[in-house]
Amino acid sequence: MSISPKILPELIDAIAATINENADEITELDQAIGDGDHIYNLQRGLDALLKQKQELAQMDWVAAWQKIGMTLMSTIGGASGSLFGTLFVAMSKFGRNQQINPQSFAEIFSQGVESVKKRGRVEVGEKTMVDVLVPVSQSLKESVAQSMPLSEVLENVKRAAISGMESTRDMVATKGRASFLGERTKGHIDAGAKTTQLMICTTADTIESHCES
Ligand code: ADP
Numbered sequence: 001m002s003i004s005p006k007i008l009p010e011l012i013d014a015i016a017a018t019i020n021e022n023a024d025e026i027t028e029l030d031q032a033i034g035d036g037d038h039i040y041n042l043q044r045g046l047d048a049l050l051k052q053k054q055e056l057a058q059m060d061w062v063a064a065w066q067k068i069g070m071t072l073m074s075t076i077g078g079a080s081g082s083l084f085g086t087l088f089v090a091m092s093k094f095g096r097n098q099q100i101n102p103q104s105f106a107e108i109f110s111q112g113v114e115s116v117k118k119r120g121r122v123e124v125g126e127k128t129m130v131d132v133l134v135p136v137s138q139s140l141k142e143s144v145a146q147s148m149p150l151s152e153v154l155e156n157v158k159r160a161a162i163s164g165m166e167s168t169r170d171m172v173a174t175k176g177r178a179s180f181l182g183e184r185t186k187g188h189i190d191a192g193a194k195t196t197q198l199m200i201c202t203t204a205d206t207i208e209s210h211c212e213s
């Protein structure tokens with residue numbers, strides 16, 4: 001089965017709503033070990049995508065990922081802007097000339113995550129969004145390799161995102177602003193890991209609701 005970019009307006013609406021609903025918690029997390037601006041940065045990016053959503057729906061995935069990536073890079077700002085942007089621009093690059101299906105998407109997403117790691121000079125365990133992106137990518141690859149039904153693939157992705165987000169609580173930040181606080185970052189979930197988890201879980205839920213209807 002394949003999912004068309006026509007899902008994008010609904011997906012962007014759902015993601016923006018989830019981020020808005022969790023705004024207070026996200027701000028608290030970023031205030032505890034960052035500078036508190038992550039929510040505003042992300043909302044700026046999502047506002048820009050909300051304006052482009054109908055245009056994006058008319059594109060193919062490769063063109064849509066490229067536009068989403070460029071928009072996020074130019075609107076979010078902060079450390080997270082270039083990283084979220086890199087994810088989508090890299091997915092566009094690696095997706096070129098491919099049919100997009102769950103198998104190819106798992107590989108394309110994994111290449112996107114590798115590009116984020118390179119861009120951020122970051123590995124798993126450093127208390128960042130990468131602690132969500134990497135387990136999600138691994139789960140996706142394993143699930144599609146076993147030809148699981150899409151609903152199970154999505155359930156596994158959500159579980160990986162949530163446990164990845166929670167894993168950041170006990171980590172010491174070694175990248176980004178939070179790294180200035182060193183050991184004092186222990187006990188707090190990373191804000192970027194939280195928003196990444198929320199966006200991934202909302203994406204999975206939106207795709208799932210389409211498959212049921
Ligand atoms: P800033 O830190 O510049 O204020 P944001 O507040 O928008 O930017 O984003 C902070 C988030 O970005 C962190 O919570 C973390 O998840 C992520 N982040 C910061 N630096 C890196 C990095 N080098 N690699 C991966 N993710 C990073």
Ligand code: MG
Nearest residue numbers: 034035037038
């Ligand atoms: Mg910040």
